[in-house]
Amino acid sequence: MTGTPVAQAKALYEAGRYAEAEAEARAVARARPRNDEYAAVALSIAALATGAQGRHAEALVTYDEALPAFSRLFGADHWLALKLRSDRAQQLTSLGQYAECEAECMAVAEAASRGTGPEMSLLEAAARNGLVFALNAQGRHQEAEALVREALAAHRALDRMSLVLRLGLARSLNGQARHEDALAEAQGADELYRALPERQRHPDKGAVELAFATALLGLCRAPEARLQAAAAHDACLASFGPDHHRTVEARTLLDRIDGTRP
Numbered sequence: 041m042t043g044t045p046v047a048q049a050k051a052l053y054e055a056g057r058y059a060e061a062e063a064e065a066r067a068v069a070r071a072r073p074r075n076d077e078y079a080a081v082a083l084s085i086a087a088l089a090t091g092a093q094g095r096h097a098e099a100l101v102t103y104d105e106a107l108p109a110f111s112r113l114f115g116a117d118h119w120l121a122l123k124l125r126s127d128r129a130q131q132l133t134s135l136g137q138y139a140e141c142e143a144e145c146m147a148v149a150e151a152a153s154r155g156t157g158p159e160m161s162l163l164e165a166a167a168r169n170g171l172v173f174a175l176n177a178q179g180r181h182q183e184a185e186a187l188v189r190e191a192l193a194a195h196r197a198l199d200r201m202s203l204v205l206r207l208g209l210a211r212s213l214n215g216q217a218r219h220e221d222a223l224a225e226a227q228g229a230d231e232l233y234r235a236l237p238e239r240q241r242h243p244d245k246g247a248v249e250l251a252f253a254t255a256l257l258g259l260c261r262a263p264e265a266r267l268q269a270a271a272a273h274d275a276c277l278a279s280f281g282p283d284h285h286r287t288v289e290a291r292t293l294l295d296r297i298d299g300t301r302p
Contacts, residue, residue: 056245093287144170200236
């Protein structure tokens with residue numbers, strides 16, 4: 041992307057400057073012809089940045105605007121078009137459309153499994169991660185655990201993908217009340233997170249603390265859980281704003297710890 045019309049928007053997004061990234065990306069998209077590939081890529085960056093600000097419904101609209109252009113320009117089975125579908129599915133989970141997310145992630149993972157090359161392998165893992173989140177959200181924690189362990193066995197690199205998969209595993213274990221195991225996974229995720237370059241950490245701000253808090257609360261260690269939940273909420277509020285799904289989850293957990301909700 042270096043030296044391209046979308047380079048600035050991409051850099052702003054990677055720096056966690058989501059509002060600026062969105063504004064820059066939308067300006068690029070408006071300034072270029074509708075059938076231009078950089079206009080399409082700019083829309084995809086705008087969708088990512090919009091979702092990162094917690095405006096999930098607006099992000100979905102932008103993804104739906106970008107998807108036909110990606111399919112037309114690159115082909116429906118190209119990894120870029122499939123990645124856009126995978127990213128779009130993440131917004132479905134944020135909007136509570138878990139069954140729809142499950143179906144879309146399964147379709148993307150299947151399509152990616154038929155492809156070749158590192159992009160397709162990474163995309164398959166990303167789609168499986170989205171599927172794990174959707175299964176956990178539907179209370180299907182054992183299915184989620186089996187799937188995420190399979191994905192981790194296939195993806196050995198100690199990178200951001202491993203981080204989000206381990207966080208998904210911690211979520212599935214917490215859902216099964218296996219809180220000691222979940223705490224161990226959260227500790228492993230924390231080590232991975234700290235080892236990542238700063239620019240790769242932004243999308244997962246607060247996620248490790250949230251996993252810790254949930255496990256600690258399950259172990260009846262409420263004071264420690266509250267510290268982690270508060271840290272998660274502060275990080276998410278500063279990075280994503282009050283409406284982002286992770287900010288809301290952290291706030292809900294804090295309220296639960298404080299006894300203001302059942």
